[in-house]
Amino acid sequence: MNSEPREARLKRMRMRAWRRGTKEMDLILGPYADSMLTRMDEATLKHFDLLLEENDQDLYLWVTGAQPAPAEHAELLAAIGAxxxxxxxPTPEPGR
Structure with a gap:
């Protein structure tokens, strides 16, 4: 059982998503955390927390599709990539 209060946990996870080892992963994981963390159920929060432990170089290759993602992370990484x-x-110009 996790004794960390939910708000503290979300704050910690958001910080870890935005302060990675590479700027590319900051820009991929940070906005995803901002928009999705509060909507995640407990199982998805645990999974995202585990994903945050992964190496940035591996995560980048998996998210971009340069290398296949491990099966246990494939669905979550697909959502993050999408x-x-x-x-x-690009936003279409009005009238096009």
Whole structure:
């Protein structure tokens, strides 16, 4: 059982998502944490917390699809990647 209060846990996880070893992973995981942490159920929070323990170089390769993600992380990494790609899509000009 996790004795860490939920708000403290979310704050810690958000900080870890934004302060990675590489700027690329800051920009991928930070916004995902900002938008999704408060909506995650307990199982997903545990999984995201475990994912934050992974090496940035591995995470980047998995999220970008340069290397296959481990099966246990594949679904969560797909969601993180989709979130990042959605933010990076160009906004169409009005009237197009």
């Amino acid at each position: 979130n990042a790609r959605g933010r990076l899509q």
